[in-house]
Amino acid sequence: MPGVYDICVQDHFAAAHSLRGYDGNCSNLHGHNWVVEAHIRCTKLNQLGMGIDFRDVKRVVKDVLSKLDHTNLNEVAEFGSINPTAENLAKFLYSEISRRLNTKFIKVQKIMVFESPGCGSSYQEI
Secondary structure, three states: OOOOEEEEEEEEEEEEEOOOOOOOHHHOOEEEEEEEEEEEEEOOOOOOOOOOOHHHHHHHHHHHHHOOOOEEHHHOHHHOOOOOOHHHHHHHHHHHHHHHHOOOOEEEEEEEEEEEOOEEEEEOOO
16 A cells, blocks of 8 residues: 655634624634644655655745734634634635645645644544
């Protein structure tokens, strides 16, 4: 069975949100220092022995997160009709990062989003 290579890049951003329809404190506007992990699967290495350069992944992740940094996520168009939960944020980031990185040999495997230490959600497609 052929092997695969998984790499991981972690970054962070700060943003506020409130959960519409939630019965509790999280229905109020509050902020998090979100931590995001992008897990990338590579099935082929280049001539240098890399599946994808960490620098390339970092650049894409940073660019996507820059559009969310220091915002109210409820006011971001993609969350206009859905709650900006960690789950929905992970799916949104998966889609945006995949669109920019996926090739025949490189695929975003999973996006993990932590809203606080020890509390997070991931999204992946099966």
